[in-house]
Amino acid sequence: MKSYRDLIVWQKSVRLVTIVYEIVSKFPEEERFGLISQIKRSAVSVPSNIxxxxxxxxxxxxxxxxxxSRGSLYEMQTQFEIALNLKFIKKEDLKEIINLxxxxxxxxNSLIKKLKS
Incomplete structure (x- = not known):
């Protein structure tokens, strides 16, 4: 492996960030410095830490x-649950991001386990 860019987990997490940005662009404008900012930071932290x-x-x-990176992912998942509860997003719209x-x-988890052995 020549670079972190070759890691599938990094590639998928970059894709995740792209989807996150698309989804939060539909949130209410007043959340720009609140939940939107928090979600973006936690999402970007995933591939950045990888x-x-x-x-x-x-x-x-x-x-x-x-x-x-995993902690940031959990943080982002939690923030999306909050966004769902606040009705900023529909459950159907969140399905792709949750699955990814x-x-x-x-x-x-698999890579962490592999490194520890």
Whole structure:
């Protein structure tokens, strides 16, 4: 593997960020500095930490950054649940993002487990 860009989990998480930005663009304008900002930051943190961890020279550092990435993913999932409760988004509209985030979550879990063994 030449680069973090070759990692499927990174590629999928970048796709996830794109979908997140598309979805939150439909949220109420007054949420621009609230929930929208929080969701965008947590979403962008997922591939960013995968890339940063990959660039570290130590497996423990890489594993730690993957754990941070996973935490950001959980944060984003929670924020979308809140958005759903506030009726900023319909359940059907959220399906793609939830499915992709669960896929990224499973890949992160697998990579973390592989690095620990």
């Amino acid at each position: 890339a940063e961890g990959y660039g570290r020279n130590y497996t423990k550092d890489y594993s730690r950054f993957l754990q941070i 985030s669960i896929e990224v979550e499973k890949m992160l």
